[in-house]
Amino acid sequence: MTDRLHKPGAPRRCVRLSAALAAICFSAAAGAIEYQVHGYAAQGFVLSSDNDFFGDSTEGSFDYYEAGINAAVQLGPQLLFSAQGAVRDAGISDDGTVRIDYALADYRLVADESIQAGLRAGKVKNALGFYNETRDVVFTRPSILLPTVYSDNQNQRSLIFTSPGAQMYAGLVTGAHEWSFTGTLNAERDVRKSDERLLVMLSAPFDLRIGDSWNVQLMDSIDGGRWQLAYSHFSGQFRLKTAPEISLAGRFDVDLDVFSARYNAERFTVTAEYVVIGNEILLTFGGIPVVRTDVRADSGYLQAEYRVDPRWSVMARMDSFYRDRNDRNGRRFAAANPGADRRSQVSHDFTVGINWRPDEHWGVWAEHHWINGTATLQSLENPPPVREQRWRMFMLMAGYKF
Numbered sequence: 001m002t003d004r005l006h007k008p009g010a011p012r013r014c015v016r017l018s019a020a021l022a023a024i025c026f027s028a029a030a031g032a033i034e035y036q037v038h039g040y041a042a043q044g045f046v047l048s049s050d051n052d053f054f055g056d057s058t059e060g061s062f063d064y065y066e067a068g069i070n071a072a073v074q075l076g077p078q079l080l081f082s083a084q085g086a087v088r089d090a091g092i093s094d095d096g097t098v099r100i101d102y103a104l105a106d107y108r109l110v111a112d113e114s115i116q117a118g119l120r121a122g123k124v125k126n127a128l129g130f131y132n133e134t135r136d137v138v139f140t141r142p143s144i145l146l147p148t149v150y151s152d153n154q155n156q157r158s159l160i161f162t163s164p165g166a167q168m169y170a171g172l173v174t175g176a177h178e179w180s181f182t183g184t185l186n187a188e189r190d191v192r193k194s195d196e197r198l199l200v201m202l203s204a205p206f207d208l209r210i211g212d213s214w215n216v217q218l219m220d221s222i223d224g225g226r227w228q229l230a231y232s233h234f235s236g237q238f239r240l241k242t243a244p245e246i247s248l249a250g251r252f253d254v255d256l257d258v259f260s261a262r263y264n265a266e267r268f269t270v271t272a273e274y275v276v277i278g279n280e281i282l283l284t285f286g287g288i289p290v291v292r293t294d295v296r297a298d299s300g301y302l303q304a305e306y307r308v309d310p311r312w313s314v315m316a317r318m319d320s321f322y323r324d325r326n327d328r329n330g331r332r333f334a335a336a337n338p339g340a341d342r343r344s345q346v347s348h349d350f351t352v353g354i355n356w357r358p359d360e361h362w363g364v365w366a367e368h369h370w371i372n373g374t375a376t377l378q379s380l381e382n383p384p385p386v387r388e389q390r391w392r393m394f395m396l397m398a399g400y401k402f
Contacts, residue, residue, distance in 0.1 A: 034074045041067035042138045042399030050388035051374065052381040054091035057393070063091050064397075068101060068136065080106040086136060092381045093152075095194045101136055102162045113173070120167040126160055127182035127217035128232045129258045129273055135161060137401070142271070143353050144365050144395045147301040148321040148376055149258065149275045160234060160256075163213065164189055178221040186213040191238070198378065199238070204246050211237035225264055232258040247287070253280040267307050274300035276325070298325040311357050315367070319349040321375050343389045347373035362400055369393040 044064035046057040055063030068086030075081065083103035089096035104122035111118075125133045129149060134140035146152045165186035172179045191199065191208040200208060213236030220229045233256065240250035255278035262271045276298045283291035301319040308314065323345040327333055330342030353367030374387045 036072045039069040040137050040401040044397040048393040050391040078108045092378050117170040123164050124167045126215050138399045144397045147319050148299045149273050176223050180219045183216045206242045209239050228262040230260040250283045269305045271303045296325050297323050313355045315353040317351045321347045344374050347375035365397045367395050
């Protein structure tokens, strides 16, 4: 986002882009308080062969947009308040309702040239991999669609992007190394009804909550950011309840370990990330265990970005996802579930993309995906058995920010 500080009383413009959102700027007078206001809006288009992604994309879908407005208020040198309201529509994966993306207070405890530390509280961003904290704005992503490490189409954005809780952060400079640490403890919270249907397929009424969750990240930025290495961990527990007369309950433990590496040169950047996802499921009926599974999924990608000039850049990425890292081709899954499609357990995605930014406010992105496997598809958009193993997808997005 553009990094401009405004004094109160400055006029604000209204910006409207496509059908995404009317982002309204405002003016205020509040003594000597300094603040920033930014906004963004982007409209996407998806065209795919055989399988639907973010809407009815086999016919061409405009059912993909995102927009938001955010503000930060600085109250003295140590205390900062910031918040963002946003909407996002992405086919069945997101419903376009207005929400508070984040809203937090940031208190800086220590700040000098070699060390910094502070606390945040509220609805905070979770540090996970390189892109989770900046996934909300297309201008700060490497592509329209994030790698499968971030599960853009599996409705995990609203679950892991931000969470209510408390966060501690610290940074330390030692020679050529800039170390940073972020640790977050998230409070128990409800899962939105629009999200429940994508996570649990159950005909009876139920309620789904996320128990106390936590995440940590340790990052080392070497030689002014030429090399970046990071490890991130997320742990959370979903709890499912039904009415007493149904007596069905469930517990789903989820753990993510993300290993990240990046090399930055003047004209190009190479990024690689790998995640191991632990899924432990326990279902009980009348207090008696009926299902108990422990499956580890994994995903990884290798991505190269090249900056042709200040306005143009290109990107290429190899990306793979496996629902069970011990069943790479899905054959054991198909054998244990007669009639199931083994291709639903695997996805390989080769992507090429291009980005044009004519000025600091506008951007246009285009990318093409060649995909083998259907693990990244939403079943509600693609009811079985009508799925093709090998398919293609073209994505286009235009965005504006201020």
